[in-house]
Amino acid sequence: MSNKQFDVVVIGAGPGGYIAAIRAAQLGFSVACIDEWANEKGGPAPGGTCTNVGCIPSKALLQSSEHFEHAGHAFKEHGIDVAGLSLNLPQMLKRKNTVVKQNNDGILFLFKKNKVTFFHGRAAFGGAAGAEGYPIEISGPTTETINARQVIVATGSNARALPGAPFDEKLILSNTGALAIEGVPARLGVIGAGVIGLEMGSVWRRLGAEVTVLEGLPTFLGAVDEQIAKEALKLFTKQGLGINLGVKIESVTTGENNVTVKYTNAKGEAQEGTFDKLIVSIGRTPNTNGLNAEKAGLQLDERGFIAVDADCKTNLPNVWAIGDVVRGPMLAHKAEEEGVAVAERIAGQHGHTNFDTIPWVIYTSPEIAWVGRTEQQLKADGVAYKAGTFPFLANGRARALGDTSGMVKFLADATTDEILGVHIIGPMASELISEAVVAMEFKASAEDIARICHAHPSLSEATKEAALAIDKRTLNF
Numbered sequence: 093m094s095n096k097q098f099d100v101v102v103i104g105a106g107p108g109g110y111i112a113a114i115r116a117a118q119l120g121f122s123v124a125c126i127d128e129w130a131n132e133k134g135g136p137a138p139g140g141t142c143t144n145v146g147c148i149p150s151k152a153l154l155q156s157s158e159h160f161e162h163a164g165h166a167f168k169e170h171g172i173d174v175a176g177l178s179l180n181l182p183q184m185l186k187r188k189n190t191v192v193k194q195n196n197d198g199i200l201f202l203f204k205k206n207k208v209t210f211f212h213g214r215a216a217f218g219g220a221a222g223a224e225g226y227p228i229e230i231s232g233p234t235t236e237t238i239n240a241r242q243v244i245v246a247t248g249s250n251a252r253a254l255p256g257a258p259f260d261e262k263l264i265l266s267n268t269g270a271l272a273i274e275g276v277p278a279r280l281g282v283i284g285a286g287v288i289g290l291e292m293g294s295v296w297r298r299l300g301a302e303v304t305v306l307e308g309l310p311t312f313l314g315a316v317d318e319q320i321a322k323e324a325l326k327l328f329t330k331q332g333l334g335i336n337l338g339v340k341i342e343s344v345t346t347g348e349n350n351v352t353v354k355y356t357n358a359k360g361e362a363q364e365g366t367f368d369k370l371i372v373s374i375g376r377t378p379n380t381n382g383l384n385a386e387k388a389g390l391q392l393d394e395r396g397f398i399a400v401d402a403d404c405k406t407n408l409p410n411v412w413a414i415g416d417v418v419r420g421p422m423l424a425h426k427a428e429e430e431g432v433a434v435a436e437r438i439a440g441q442h443g444h445t446n447f448d449t450i451p452w453v454i455y456t457s458p459e460i461a462w463v464g465r466t467e468q469q470l471k472a473d474g475v476a477y478k479a480g481t482f483p484f485l486a487n488g489r490a491r492a493l494g495d496t497s498g499m500v501k502f503l504a505d506a507t508t509d510e511i512l513g514v515h516i517i518g519p520m521a522s523e524l525i526s527e528a529v530v531a532m533e534f535k536a537s538a539e540d541i542a543r544i545c546h547a548h549p550s551l552s553e554a555t556k557e558a559a560l561a562i563d564k565r566t567l568n569f
């Protein structure tokens with residue numbers, strides 16, 4: 093029997109892969125998508141890192157833990173007294189798992205709706221392309237070889253372990269373990285004050301853990317605008333996150349029920365911390381495990397990413413790669429944009445991903461969101477710019493919400509007034525940043541935003557006011 097033949101085969105059903113598969117099917121191709129992720133019953137769990145152990149479960153726990161913290165403190169200010177408050181962690185984790193499953197099921201439904209054939213198993217290149225395309229071998233719950241005229245590799249990334257301290261997911265946790273701790277640890281250590289460290293550290297601090305964050309770099313959130321990062325460090329420290337910068341980890345040793353980290357602090361002094369759990373969040377590495385890339389001659393770069401050009405083309409004809417497994421920010425929406433663009437390129441269209449307008453969000457409280465360049469980048473690039481900021485303290489909606497920390501900051505070209513960067517720390521920054529993304533996509537000026545009518549009272553008025561601040565014309569501050 094000859095192999096099943098597909099126009100497009102997508103390897104990986106994370107946000108990059110499943111979106112690429114759907115877009116390719118919409119464009120009229122016969123499409124297969126293969127993913128190996130299994131749920132606790134061994135069934136398929138498409139959605140990748142993002143759905144299973146990333147964006148979705150982390151945001152579910154961030155929401156639940158924020159409710160818990162608000163019920164404990166913030167509600168009081170609103171005149172709501174909560175008596176007998178207690179944490180039901182098993183229910184919180186169960187709800188998180190339900191949210192994940194809803195997303196897994198949603199993707200399977202979308203595959204059916206769009207006539208994408210889904211295979212549950214691990215995909216590997218079976219060799220070079222023949223007359224019928226590339227043979228792709230599937231193993232696991234499904235065992236089959238299919239042929240692909242075009243291949244899109246979207247195999248994502250894995251957590252990077254600290255040398256000498258492999259993840260056991262009991263004491264030394266990656267993002268997977270960090271999202272499934274069954275009892276609130278009294279003392280939680282976090283190595284790496286990046287996005288995962290701050291989000292997961294926030295979750296467990298809100299639920300009662302004493303959190304110590306150990307960061308190697310001397311600066312806090314180096315990729316974030318300095319003014320915003322400074323504000324964030326102040327607010328997170330006030331919340332009780334113990335953030336230590338400029339540390340050097342010397343050793344990590346596990347005991348029966350705890351883990352000891354020896355490190356040198358910024359002053360060069362030897363320190364030691366013993367924790368009930370340790371989250372290691374020091375970045376992620378591209379995942380090409382088991383793909384058999386060498387067999388097909390697929391080239392990786394020196395850091396292990398699949399080497400691609402600006403259009404996500406690999407060195408092999410008709411083989412593309414997208415998302416975390418290629419260069420660029422490791423973000424779900426970046427993976428999705430590349431997925432759509434590649435499907436459209438396969439169809440002969442001109443798909444495009446604008447790397448200059450990819451928004452970043454850190455879902456702490458307050459949230460941090462930005463798009464475009466930071467003030468320090470503009471200085472380094474020698475660009476003459478104007479800056480305008482507006483604090484949420486002066487925003488009526490923020491005051492009504494009882495959530496007034498942070499600010500919106502606009503950076504615009506000194507001559508043309510074109511918006512070059514927008515940086516927000518404050519309530520709903522993740523939603524507010526979209527206006528800035530749209531503005532930058534359309535090459536708007538700060539004056540354009542300043543002249544647009546924004547609903548009152550709304551947090552978005554802070555965006556308009558920050559744009560007005562560029563020319564020192566704020567109306568409410």
Ligand code: FAD
Pocket residue numbers: 103104105106107108109126127128129138139140141142143145146147148150213214215216246247248249267288379381382383414415416417421422423424425426427455
């Ligand atoms: P992945 O989502 O990693 O998916 C790859 C898939 O391919 C997996 O399902 C894997 O099982 C499968 N696979 C790999 N190899 C094979 C093979 N050989 N055969 C078959 N299947 C294979 N990003 C955001 O934008 N917003 C957030 O809020 C956010 N939060 C995050 C929180 C955490 C804790 C983490 C860890 C990440 C977060 N991210 C977030 C990053 C985001 O999860 C990734 O950028 C995104 O998942 C990348 O998508 P992808 O499709 O490239 O890969």
Ligand code: NAI
Pocket residue numbers: 254283284285286287288289291306307308309339341372373374375376421422423452453454455
């Ligand atoms: P990260 O790159 O955000 O942060 C890693 C931090 O660890 C850095 O500050 C780095 O200086 C530090 N570090 C590295 N090695 C160290 C060492 N040996 N000792 C001490 N500190 C060390 O990586 P993270 O948090 O693991 O997240 C991985 C990626 O996942 C993110 O970069 C992001 O792309 C994605 N993500 C996105 C989220 C979002 O969009 N909200 C949420 C979570 C993850």
